[in-house]
Amino acid sequence: xxxxxxxxxxxxxxxxxxxxxxxxxxxxxxxxxxxxxxxxxxxxxxxxxxxxxxxxxxxxxxxxxxxxxxxxxxxxxxxxxxxxxxxxxxxxxxxxxxxxxxxxxxxxxxxxxxxxxxxxxxxxxxxxxxxxxxxxxxxxxxxxxxxxxxxxxxxxxxxxxxxxxxxxxxxxxxxxxxxxxxxxxxxxxxxxxxxxxxxxxxxxxxxxxxxxxxxxxxxxxxxxxxxxxxxxxxxxxxxxxxxxxxxxxxxxxxxxxxxxxxxxxxxxxxxxxxxxxxxxxxxxxxxxxxxxxxxxxxxxxxxxxxxxxxxxxxxxxxxxxxxxxxxxxxxxxxxxxxxxxxxxxxxxxxxxxxxxxxxxxxxxxxxxxxxxxxxxxxxxxxxxxxxxxxxxxxxxxxxxxxxxxxxxxxxxxxxxxxxxxxxxxxxxxxxxxxxxxxxxxxxxxxxxxxxxxxxxxxxxxxxxxxxxxxxxxxxxxxxxxxxxxxxxxxxxxxxxxxxxxxxxxxxxxxxxxxxxxxxxxxxxxxxxxxxxxx
Amino acid sequence: xxxxxxxxxxxxxxxxxxxxxxxxxxxxxxxxxxxxxxxxxxxxxxxxxxxxxxxxxxxxxxxxxxxx
Numbered sequence: 123x124x125x126x127x128x129x130x131x132x133x134x135x136x137x138x139x140x141x142x143x144x145x146x147x148x149x150x151x152x153x154x155x156x157x158x159x160x161x162x163x164x165x166x167x168x169x170x171x172x173x174x175x176x177x178x179x180x181x182x183x184x185x186x187x188x189x190x191x192x193x194x195x196x197x198x199x200x201x202x203x204x205x206x207x208x209x210x211x212x213x214x215x216x217x218x219x220x221x222x223x224x225x226x227x228x229x230x231x232x233x234x235x236x237x238x239x240x241x242x243x244x245x246x247x248x249x250x251x252x253x254x255x256x257x258x259x260x261x262x263x264x265x266x267x268x269x270x271x272x273x274x275x276x277x278x279x280x281x282x283x284x285x286x287x288x289x290x291x292x293x294x295x296x297x298x299x300x301x302x303x304x305x306x307x308x309x310x311x312x313x314x315x316x317x318x319x320x321x322x323x324x325x326x327x328x329x330x331x332x333x334x335x336x337x338x339x340x341x342x343x344x345x346x347x348x349x350x351x352x353x354x355x356x357x358x359x360x361x362x363x364x365x366x367x368x369x370x371x372x373x374x375x376x377x378x379x380x381x382x383x384x385x386x387x388x389x390x391x392x393x394x395x396x397x398x399x400x401x402x403x404x405x406x407x408x409x410x411x412x413x414x415x416x417x418x419x420x421x422x423x424x425x426x427x428x429x430x431x432x433x434x435x436x437x438x439x440x441x442x443x444x445x446x447x448x449x450x451x452x453x454x455x456x457x458x459x460x461x462x463x464x465x466x467x468x469x470x471x472x473x474x475x476x477x478x479x480x481x482x483x484x485x486x487x488x489x490x491x492x493x494x495x496x497x498x499x500x501x502x503x504x505x506x507x508x509x510x511x512x513x514x515x516x517x518x519x520x521x522x523x524x525x526x527x528x529x530x531x532x533x534x535x536x537x538x539x540x541x542x543x544x545x546x547x548x549x550x551x552x553x554x555x556x557x558x559x560x561x562x563x564x565x566x567x568x569x570x571x572x573x574x575x576x577x578x579x580x581x582x583x584x585x586x587x588x589x590x591x592x593x594x595x596x597x598x599x600x601x602x603x604x605x606x607x608x609x610x611x612x613x614x615x616x617x618x619x620x621x622x623x624x625x626x627x628x629x630x631x632x633x634x635x636x637x638x639x640x641x642x643x644x645x646x647x648x649x650x651x652x653x654x655x656x
Numbered sequence: 657x658x659x660x661x662x663x664x665x666x667x668x669x670x671x672x673x674x675x676x677x678x679x680x681x682x683x684x685x686x687x688x689x690x691x692x693x694x695x696x697x698x699x700x701x702x703x704x705x706x707x708x709x710x711x712x713x714x715x716x717x718x719x720x721x722x723x724x
Binding site for chain 1 (some may be wrong): 686689690694695696697698701
């Protein structure tokens with residue numbers, strides 16, 4: 123490949139007496155974007171993990187290129203957002219075209235003062251490389267490359283894995299197993315879990331090309347483009363002058379024929395015109411499904427990312443959903459492993475992320491139904507929407523070229539407490555990265571910077587100025603005006619703070635409860651849900 | 657919460673009906689279908705109320721499965 127040199131990570135042969143490795147607290151299967159995020163999150167909380175990956179390099183091809191704001195906030199908490207931002211291409215705007223004409227543009231950025239843009243585009247191999255480099259600095263993470271899981275036995279107290287390497291097989295017992303081994307998850311298959319959902323009858327061809335082309339980095343989506351036979355097409359800029367082209371081919375195609383270089387080149391030429399020089403970097407023909415397993419926790423085995431759920435690529439909800447899974451599970455698993463919370467807390471991972479996955483699958487399915495109408499009549503309606511969208515703004519809201527990943531608002535979570543403020547950010551919502559200032563600390567610029575990764579109480583107003591409360595879970599109190607300044611009032615506005623307010627934030631920076639003037643017992647009562655019986 | 661009106665609301669029913677038929681009667685079946693889709697979408701947005709729209713969709717759909 124022309125723009126990227128694949129790293130080769132060191133393989134270490136297993137050297138365990140009698141082929142039995144010492145019991146690990148946590149084993150993560152899969153060293154991809156989601157598994158590595160999981161390992162970094164656990165390590166930051168003081169929990170060691172062993173990461174088993176069947177390969178010894180990063181993602182083959184650019185694959186998931188759109189990393190959403192929420193993902194960047196999570197990686198920022200884990201100290202790995204900076205290289206992503208430096209390498210990625212920032213974008214906020216999407217443009218929608220129909221039969222060659224630009225219908226409208228939309229902007230995904232909710233707040234221009236947020237710490238991160240709505241999206242960056244970055245090839246998945248860079249993402250994984252930066253995550254691996256971060257993980258290698260972390261003594262609590264043991265990366266085992268070319269260690270492939272081939273079997274497992276579950277028991278009430280843990281899991282026993284059979285691991286195959288080029289130098290033989292060994293047994294790896296662990297207390298907890300996190301399956302982050304992707305859409306073809308070995309763990310899922312070994313456990314015989316049904317992975318059911320909807321298959322879409324369509325083929326898409328991805329071509330990543332290198333070309334010099336000026337202009338803003340925006341998402342371009344073409345319905346019924348004038349240049350070719352494709353039903354739709356997508357164009358996205360990535361790093362290193364690489365452009366992602368994605369062509370909708372239809373169901374009845376000859377796969378081998380479509381993948382022949384001359385046919386791929388002809389498609390690209392029709393799209394970009396005859397003159398611009400380009401080089402083909404990667405191509406891939408794919409079909410897709412929207413599906414999920416029924417439960418994400420099976421006693422000591424926890425499923426995250428594509429191993430648990432699969433969505434269509436329109437909306438960038440696969441990788442971004444998986445990173446949010448890791449963000450949700452990390453603190454819960456850490457508290458359970460450390461004996462600070464009961465195992466029931468892990469059921470809230472299952473509840474919350476199945477809720478989020480259902481939302482992602484719904485959005486992804488609806489987008490796919492719009493892009494690939496199932497019947498001639500639904501196509502008539504789809505085209506009617508596109509025809510009207512030119513002149514009528516209302517119809518633009520019906521156009522669905524992918525509802526792009528937004529963070530899950532866990533509004534139905536059983537962990538949620540009081541909801542007394544009724545702002546736009548409510549129990550279950552992620553705390554937005556709004557601007558603030560901290561006296562004598564110029565390095566801190568946004569609300570998410572001061573939250574860290576423990577439980578935090580944000581206290582507003584004179585009635586809460588003297589609030590003191592202490593929890594065995596660890597609880598930091600931050601007083602508005604004293605510990606931080608809500609410079610433009612946007613933080614108070616987001617939570618719906620009028621005068622006095624206390625906001626309890628979870629270790630994954632989601633809001634847990636909002637009160638006006640709670641006493642310490644009320645706050646400890648809300649936290650009791652986390653501890654359960656431990 | 658409002659619900660779908662069943663009583664007459666159009667002041668000049670004959671005039672309206674003539675306008676509607678005039679607009680579609682010379683169209684091919686394909687174009688007539690496209691016209692209906694556009695009209696549905698325009699009117700649906702004008703109404704806006706999801707309850708009313710749901711009732712209208714149910715009312716329009718009723719009994720069609722049995723026709724062949």
